[in-house]
Amino acid sequence: MKNVLNILKPLFALVLTTSLAFNAFAEGKTETTADKNLEQNAIHQTILDFLDDKIYGKVPVKGYHKKVHQNGQSCALCHGSNEPVTPADTSNCASCHGSPEDVAKLTEEMHPNPHNSPHWETELPCDSCHIEHGKSKSVCSDCHQFGFQTP
Numbered sequence: 001m002k003n004v005l006n007i008l009k010p011l012f013a014l015v016l017t018t019s020l021a022f023n024a025f026a027e028g029k030t031e032t033t034a035d036k037n038l039e040q041n042a043i044h045q046t047i048l049d050f051l052d053d054k055i056y057g058k059v060p061v062k063g064y065h066k067k068v069h070q071n072g073q074s075c076a077l078c079h080g081s082n083e084p085v086t087p088a089d090t091s092n093c094a095s096c097h098g099s100p101e102d103v104a105k106l107t108e109e110m111h112p113n114p115h116n117s118p119h120w121e122t123e124l125p126c127d128s129c130h131i132e133h134g135k136s137k138s139v140c141s142d143c144h145q146f147g148f149q150t151p
Helices: 002-026 033-054 063-069 090-097 100-106
Strands: none
Touching (some): 090 100
16 A cells, blocks of 8 residues: 555646646746745645545544544554554554543543543543544443543
8 A cells, every 4th residue: 555655646746736837837827936835735735635535535534633644654653553454552542642641631521531430440442432443432332321422
């Protein structure tokens, strides 16, 4: 997959850049540096969106994590490898979100606190509820009806 992406990214960039440059030339536009930077950013985002929809879209990613995944090099943040073949290690969640105790403090106003349960305290693995590549669910809902919305 990584080799395919390494080939596709420059190809899409070349096609889009050539097309936009031709259109600007054909219309007789004179672009400023700022215009070129905005255009390059738009091209880059178009490529990322295409890759996300056509390639990464086969493995859904939560909206709030898309920036982490967009460059195609960040699977290692969760999986420990840029070409993940094993489940994510939820201890890696702490590198961005803080320790389980930190997360429990963020939700301490919720009653009951889903990150500091009477059963597991702060020791429940993150992916017990938070499913990055699928629909998340509250494990508490297996027995209780708290009505948590799990991102």
